[in-house]
Amino acid sequence: MSEKILNKKTLELLPDTVTVPAYDRSEVTTGIVHLGIGAFHRAHQAWYTEQVLERGARDWGIVAASLRSPTVRDQLAPQDHLYSLVEKSNAGEEVRVIGCVREVLVAPENPRALLDAMTAEEIRIVSLTITEKGYCHDPASGELNFDHPDIRHDLANPHSPRSALGFIVYALQRRKERGLPGFTLLSCDNLPANGKLLERVVFALASRVDPQLAEWMHGNTRCPSTMIDRIVPATTDADRDRLEGILGVRDNAAVMAEPFSQWVIQDSFLRGHPDWGSVGATFVEDVEAYELIKLRLLNGCHSMLAYSGYLAGFETIADVMAEPAFAALARQFLANEASDSVAAPAEFDLEEYQRQLLERFSNRALRHRTWQIAMDGSQKIPQRWLGTLRHQLQSGGSIDLLTFALACWIRYVSAVDDAGNAIEVSDPLARQLKSICDSCGDNTYELATAFLQFAPVFGDDLQHSQRLHSALTAWLASLKEQGVLPALQTRLEESLA
The missing domain is CATH 3.40.50.720 (NAD(P)-binding Rossmann-like Domain)
Incomplete structure (x- = not known):
């Protein structure tokens, strides 16, 4: 030195x-x-x-x-x-x-x-x-x-x-x-x-x-x-x-x-x-359109890759993107559920922005750890996912990948990854979230119910959506039975069939 x-x-x-x-x-x-x-x-x-x-x-x-x-x-x-x-x-x-x-x-x-x-x-x-x-x-x-x-x-x-x-x-x-x-x-x-x-x-x-x-x-x-x-x-x-x-x-x-x-x-x-x-x-004059694009596409996809990738054993976002199933997840989420929920300014090229995001996430020189991005999820999720989710529910659009992301986050705050390793969850509500997971045990229906009723994150409205509850319960069950990566691969194969 x-x-x-x-x-x-x-x-x-x-x-x-x-x-x-x-x-x-x-x-x-x-x-x-x-x-x-x-x-x-x-x-x-x-x-x-x-x-x-x-x-x-x-x-x-x-x-x-x-x-x-x-x-x-x-x-x-x-x-x-x-x-x-x-x-x-x-x-x-x-x-x-x-x-x-x-x-x-x-x-x-x-x-x-x-x-x-x-x-x-x-x-x-x-x-x-x-x-x-x-x-x-x-x-x-x-x-x-x-x-x-x-x-x-x-x-x-x-x-x-x-x-x-x-x-x-x-x-x-x-x-x-x-x-x-x-x-x-x-x-x-x-x-x-x-x-x-x-x-x-x-x-x-x-x-x-x-x-x-x-x-x-x-x-x-x-x-x-x-x-x-x-x-x-x-x-x-x-x-x-x-x-x-x-x-x-x-x-x-x-x-x-x-x-x-x-x-x-x-x-x-x-x-x-x-x-x-x-x-x-x-x-x-008004930043809103730009910030929604960034929050719902970049930040929303970043968090999705972080929780799912961490559970599956990947250390960095570039590592996650090197797995074809996760790369496909990112492409589909950006092109569909995330983009459906935003209105780009006239001069903004939304397709080019998506291409840039996929390239940025694949930057091997930038070792952006999944654990770091996963910090403080209870504070970030309302901005990064739930606005998109509410838009999709109101418009009748797809919520499949959003509920996959939510299920991964719930698995993450349970503090155990897919390999059975303990997770050091850094979140101001970590104890409360872990308590919900512990109290529901293996009952995925009750787990979905308890989380959607947790107002500090989800507010008071989302608990009333039966469509959301059903989709979240299904993903929680798939993750529990198969693990994150196999469950995602199964879903992608079904979507292509």
Whole structure:
């Protein structure tokens, strides 16, 4: 292992094949506070912002914050907040060093420091990648959950909040008190109408804190919706070791990503935004059509492949796609049930989009683990599958593959795969879901009934669909008797007969 790490002193040692910041980082001032500096933000929004700085902008640097762990701060701080973005494809790799992050704060260590950063006059955007769980809402209703422990804590501790919502509300309260304007709240999480959701939960919390603050916020905040898309797998030690061989220095904060990236943004900002449109982002009046296509096709198919593939013993999505039955599953789901439920904008080529998805899922260089994609299913399924399912039920369309996916998820949260191995289920409702599985035992009819009646995921309506119940029961029985891959192969053979 090299004794040297990536930082501003070692930039000049990097090989010519690596792209490094060509601007003077000391001239950059902060315009954005980002909450949730995980790998996705560094591979997506920060990557777009980096390109804007390369084009001459100097007032859109990023101060980022972790709301939980110091890990990313501890990786980036010794590296002068530089990190590598490695774009991986079947054709090879391209490496770029990103320099737009100016500082990383760790909220639990010093919540006041984050509130101070968000209160600074020059901050015009607060962006978020906090995952579905971070919105402290009921996924079925979309309303703020005031019984969430973080929300209860934040209401009692305005100077040391825990949740992203608490930091936003109390920072806006301080700005109001100091006569400063507010800021744009930019959700970059995989949620339908993410801006509307963020606005709803933030205003709900603000109204509880101070109704006058909520009234002031109507003229001093904007919450545009966005659609974000880039596959960003977790970085492994093997990735870091291989990158060290390329760079000649160690980068402990490197992120991996596919070459493809997409960002569609509702053009509704309070005090301007970086010129992301000049570097590939798309500004539109309404994001809904784009986000539904992404959620129902890409995310819906991704989750379907993750649960079914994991149960069948496959580690990565590319491994899953190498099995002909799963590749056929993806093609059929995208072309039929998923596409039937969306209306593409006139300029959008839906067939080409499907072709791109199948190619992206087959990227062997991008080891996107099925277990990683399967995390937090109870929070993701309402957005990724259930909207499509409701559309298909209402229109009389096919629900065969959707119910296959649901059956696989139910098998997954039972915490045992097809080979009898234990599954480490990472989900905020894991205990409740496992309890349902245990209480129903081998009775697939009762299992389908119990899950469809589980309102935190399925709401109150789907339990009344006999067609859905019958299809789900049938798939649960097939999976139990045959296992995922044989059951899928049988169904595909029957469909071709």
